[in-house]
Amino acid sequence: MVDVRIIDRRYDSRNKSTVNRGRFIRRFKEQIRGAVADAIARRGITDIDRGEKIDLPARDISEPQFHQSRHGGVWRDVLPGNDRFGTGDEADRPKSGAGGKGSEGSPDGDGVDDFTFTLSRDEFLNIFFDDLALPNLIKTQLSGLTEYKQIRAGYTHTGVPSNINIVRSLRGATGRRIAGSGPYRKELRELRTALTALEGTGHGDTSAAEGIRGKIDILLRKIDRLPFIDTFDLRYNSRVRIPQPSAHAVMFCLMDVSGSMTEEKKQMAKRFFMLLYLFLTRSYEHIDVVFIRHHTQAEEVDEDSFFHSRESGGTVVSSALDLMHSIIVERYASNQWNVYGAQASDGENWSNDSPRCKQVLETQIVPLVQHYAYIEITSSEPQNLWQEYEKVALENPQRFAMQRISGLEDIYPVFRELFRKKLA
Amino acid sequence: MTKKKLPLSSGAEWTPELIARYDAEIGRVAALYELDCYPHQIEIITAEQMMDACASIGMPVYYHHWSFGKHFLSTEKAYKRGQMGLAYEIVINSDPCIAYLTEENTMTMQALVIAHAAYGHNSFFKGNYLYRTWTAADAIIDYLVFGRNFIAECEKRYGEEEVANLLDSCHALMNVGVDRYKRPPKLSLAKEKERQSERETYLQTQVNELWHRMPLKTDDDLANSSANDPTKRPRFPAEPEENLLYFIEKNAPLLEPWQREVVRIVRKIGQYFLPQRQTQLMNEGWACFWHYTLLNHLYDDGLLSDGFMIEFLTSHTNVVYQPPYSSPQYSGINPYALGFAMWRDLRRICEAPTAEDREWFPDLAGSNWRESLDFAMRNFKDESFIAQYLSPKLMRELRLFAILDDDSNHKLKVEAIHNEQGYQTLRRTLSDQYNLGTREPNIQVWNVDIQGDRSLTLRHFKYKRRPLGESWKEMLRHVGNLWSFRVTLEEEDESGSVRSVGEIQLDRRRA
Numbered sequence: 001m002v003d004v005r006i007i008d009r010r011y012d013s014r015n016k017s018t019v020n021r022g023r024f025i026r027r028f029k030e031q032i033r034g035a036v037a038d039a040i041a042r043r044g045i046t047d048i049d050r051g052e053k054i055d056l057p058a059r060d061i062s063e064p065q066f067h068q069s070r071h072g073g074v075w076r077d078v079l080p081g082n083d084r085f086g087t088g089d090e091a092d093r094p095k096s097g098a099g100g101k102g103s104e105g106s107p108d109g110d111g112v113d114d115f116t117f118t119l120s121r122d123e124f125l126n127i128f129f130d131d132l133a134l135p136n137l138i139k140t141q142l143s144g145l146t147e148y149k150q151i152r153a154g155y156t157h158t159g160v161p162s163n164i165n166i167v168r169s170l171r172g173a174t175g176r177r178i179a180g181s182g183p184y185r186k187e188l189r190e191l192r193t194a195l196t197a198l199e200g201t202g203h204g205d206t207s208a209a210e211g212i213r214g215k216i217d218i219l220l221r222k223i224d225r226l227p228f229i230d231t232f233d234l235r236y237n238s239r240v241r242i243p244q245p246s247a248h249a250v251m252f253c254l255m256d257v258s259g260s261m262t263e264e265k266k267q268m269a270k271r272f273f274m275l276l277y278l279f280l281t282r283s284y285e286h287i288d289v290v291f292i293r294h295h296t297q298a299e300e301v302d303e304d305s306f307f308h309s310r311e312s313g314g315t316v317v318s319s320a321l322d323l324m325h326s327i328i329v330e331r332y333a334s335n336q337w338n339v340y341g342a343q344a345s346d347g348e349n350w351s352n353d354s355p356r357c358k359q360v361l362e363t364q365i366v367p368l369v370q371h372y373a374y375i376e377i378t379s380s381e382p383q384n385l386w387q388e389y390e391k392v393a394l395e396n397p398q399r400f401a402m403q404r405i406s407g408l409e410d411i412y413p414v415f416r417e418l419f420r421k422k423l424a
Numbered sequence: 425m426t427k428k429k430l431p432l433s434s435g436a437e438w439t440p441e442l443i444a445r446y447d448a449e450i451g452r453v454a455a456l457y458e459l460d461c462y463p464h465q466i467e468i469i470t471a472e473q474m475m476d477a478c479a480s481i482g483m484p485v486y487y488h489h490w491s492f493g494k495h496f497l498s499t500e501k502a503y504k505r506g507q508m509g510l511a512y513e514i515v516i517n518s519d520p521c522i523a524y525l526t527e528e529n530t531m532t533m534q535a536l537v538i539a540h541a542a543y544g545h546n547s548f549f550k551g552n553y554l555y556r557t558w559t560a561a562d563a564i565i566d567y568l569v570f571g572r573n574f575i576a577e578c579e580k581r582y583g584e585e586e587v588a589n590l591l592d593s594c595h596a597l598m599n600v601g602v603d604r605y606k607r608p609p610k611l612s613l614a615k616e617k618e619r620q621s622e623r624e625t626y627l628q629t630q631v632n633e634l635w636h637r638m639p640l641k642t643d644d645d646l647a648n649s650s651a652n653d654p655t656k657r658p659r660f661p662a663e664p665e666e667n668l669l670y671f672i673e674k675n676a677p678l679l680e681p682w683q684r685e686v687v688r689i690v691r692k693i694g695q696y697f698l699p700q701r702q703t704q705l706m707n708e709g710w711a712c713f714w715h716y717t718l719l720n721h722l723y724d725d726g727l728l729s730d731g732f733m734i735e736f737l738t739s740h741t742n743v744v745y746q747p748p749y750s751s752p753q754y755s756g757i758n759p760y761a762l763g764f765a766m767w768r769d770l771r772r773i774c775e776a777p778t779a780e781d782r783e784w785f786p787d788l789a790g791s792n793w794r795e796s797l798d799f800a801m802r803n804f805k806d807e808s809f810i811a812q813y814l815s816p817k818l819m820r821e822l823r824l825f826a827i828l829d830d831d832s833n834h835k836l837k838v839e840a841i842h843n844e845q846g847y848q849t850l851r852r853t854l855s856d857q858y859n860l861g862t863r864e865p866n867i868q869v870w871n872v873d874i875q876g877d878r879s880l881t882l883r884h885f886k887y888k889r890r891p892l893g894e895s896w897k898e899m900l901r902h903v904g905n906l907w908s909f910r911v912t913l914e915e916e917d918e919s920g921s922v923r924s925v926g927e928i929q930l931d932r933r934r935a
Contacts, residue, residue: 006447022493073891074828077826078850079757080823087838087846089837091835115498116501
């Protein structure tokens with residue numbers, strides 16, 4: 001009879017495969033990054049916080065072997081299930097080796113399908129952050145799950161040694177010792193009274209007195225034997241995790257959609273909005289997003305038309321600011337809502353409008369928002385809008401950030417202000 | 425056994441105790457049939473661990489590499505979408521033999537896997553001559569541990585990417601990195617460790633020796649030297665070398681000692697898997713035959729419930745189903761189906777031979793089936809097993825036919841079908857289909873230009889005019905990556921004429 005051992009391995013080395021999986025992702029980072037960029041373009045802003053299915057072309061990641069090609073030479077195959085052929089029959093070659101023939105596909109395959117797999121949310125965000133050149137601290141802040149706060153919640157009987165509450169434990173131990181020794185002490189008191197009585201009557205050295213002394217000794221030892229502290233006495237500080245109080249926030253995305261905003265600039269703006277959204281999801285449970293696009297007139301639209309419609313003509317930025325203000329007043333009374341504003345533009349504005357923008361911002365918007373960020377996606381010289389905004393920034397350094405960007409990696413500095421405030 | 429026994433269990437749930445009871449019963453019956461097995465160990469793992477094990481070719485302690493991550497991802501995807509059931513079992517050819525069971529299996533499936541893997545495959549590993557000569561069951565786990573630690577150490581020292589690139593190239597050459605005819609020395613962990621450092625220095629001197637003599641200094645020398653005439657130069661290696669990885673390990677000019685060791689590890693593991701590739705049909709068939717035989721025996725003893733048998737037979741039938749060539753499900757001959765059918769057929773020939781069987785298998789007909797099967801299991805591999813034992817009856821049952829695909833003809837031709845004239849041809853053709861020597865291209869190290877630019881020439885000996893598949897360009901890059909100098913590929917057809925296929929230019933001589 002053979003000896004058998006049964007080993008349950010279900011609980012060791014979970015996620016052993018993550019090492020190889022991580023290596024695979026690192027190895028094909030370039031290709032995966034491309035796929036992630038496509039995914040970001042496809043996704044909604046509020047949709048950034050999850051995993052993604054990634055397709056890679058099979059030939060990029062193939063593992064080749066030497067093999068013989070089916071296209072040429074002499075091949076003989078034995079096939080099962082003959083239903084019509086006799087010896088010497090001839091048949092046409094099936095197309096591309098399918099159908100009748102085509103025993104196993106070639107080892108590294110001609111025309112294999114794309115390789116598809118799913119990136120987890122963390123892996124996806126990691127690659128998303130990579131592009132944006134975020135410092136690590138910020139990355140962990142962003143990808144961290146809901147923040148919890150530890151608060152004290154009395155005492156428990158179980159816990160880790162570092163949580164032992166000494167005062168409580170010792171108080172318990174004392175109580176237990178007093179209670180446990182109560183009967184002994186009572187007896188002891190009686191014996192002592194008896195002994196004193198004997199000694200007082202001059203019978204202190206009789207055998208009866210000795211017997212009482214012996215009993216007293218035994219009782220004292222019994223009392224001593226009560227443990228000073230027992231596991232039963234231990235009390236631990238109890239802490240419970242509660243989610244941090246969260247409030248509502250609304251995020252306004254303002255974008256110039258005049259003819260000069262190219263698709264590329266819009267994609268860059270989209271990353272900017274996404275990052276802001278992601279940041280806000282860390283602090284607020286519920287976030288509304290309002291999209292306002294403008295050229296000479298502003299309108300509130302849904303996300304799809306926000307990014308994907310193309311307008312032409314001039315630009316009047318203040319129209320968007322006016323609309324934002326009226327929406328705030330109408331729907332997001334600021335004592336209940338934390339309002340964030342994010343504006344992206346290529347910096348062009350009708351020159352008479354820029355001073356008015358400054359005025360609207362200063363008097364109507366900045367007082368109502370937590371933070372307002374402006375990015376100018378351009379590589380040309382600053383124009384009057386930028387100059388007017390600079391004045392606003394100077395007067396409201398806490399609430400107003402602005403940045404000129406030409407590439408994705410420039411987006412982050414806009415948030416620096418925001419994060420610094422958060423960290424302080 | 426006078427009283428009808430109660431079934432061991434009912435219902436799908438399993439417990440470790442139940443598994444042990446089933447195992448004991450299966451073991452008892454296996455002993456009745458005189459199955460000779462290694463002791464075994466049953467390990468219960470999760471679906472994820474199973475996928476992971478599948479990704480690293482079933483080995484529990486493999487080194488890390490991105491390609492295993494890739495396989496894991498694709499298995500996981502197929503599994504999650506429900507396109508594919510998980511592999512029921514993985515069994516390791518080691519002593520003790522390790523069989524993995526997935527926690528998601530029902531009790532019936534666990535029993536099936538135990539009979540299949542822990543007794544079927546196990547006895548095959550222990551008995552078959554290829555496994556006996558080529559693999560050291562008692563040393564493989566230790567060797568894998570050694571390999572993993574060594575490679576992890578290299579990653580620490582030389583960087584993950586460097587090691588991964590090296591492994592990529594080694595993996596690509598794994599199939600042409602085996603000795604098909606020589607017998608390898610046995611593996612042993614202690615010796616490996618002891619010899620490793622010794623080997624490093626020794627190998628390096630060997631390589632230096634080879635490259636010492638060159639290059640010739642002056643033009644005069646060159647002109648006068650016979651070395652100038654390529655036809656008169658002695659070839660190196662004197663005989664063509666079939667094991668590319670071995671040749672590279674020993675002779676590649678610029679590899680560091682640690683890189684040679686990595687090449688060696690991949691080569692050794694590849695060698696270890698060679699018997700699996702040579703005996704897949706026999707091995708799977710053997711395991712199916714035994715799970716079928718053992719569980720039926722237990723059912724006859726009254727130890728298995730009817731529900732158990734129905735579930736068992738359903739999954740058994742799925743495994744050994746052979747779709748016909750015209751079916752959309754068809755993807756070659758199912759080794760489980762053909763293997764199982766052949767072993768069953770062998771037993772039938774022994775127990776109830778017909779006149780035809782007596783004519784074809786005079787020694788087999790009427791013999792003790794246990795002994796005959798045992799003999800066949802021990803002494804054959806797929807190609808010889810088919811050549812020896814495929815019976816006319818089975819060819820008729822499977823309705824086999826042979827097709828000739830000759831690119832000089834416009835049409836495919838049916839060469840043989842399951843009739844009196846066709847049996848021999850069918851058997852020969854099918855046997856050839858399982859011959860690794862013809863199924864995989866025959867590529868040999870032909871020459872190294874020792875006197876000149878150190879270029880390496882590989883020669884593909886064409887078999888039946890079959891060209892190399894497109895991947896050869898990629899493959900040359902991998903060979904070049906290991907060799908570090910120019911690599912040329914030529915092909916020789918069966919008439920002996922040679923033609924150049926392509927080359928890759930490289931010169932990574934260090935400054």
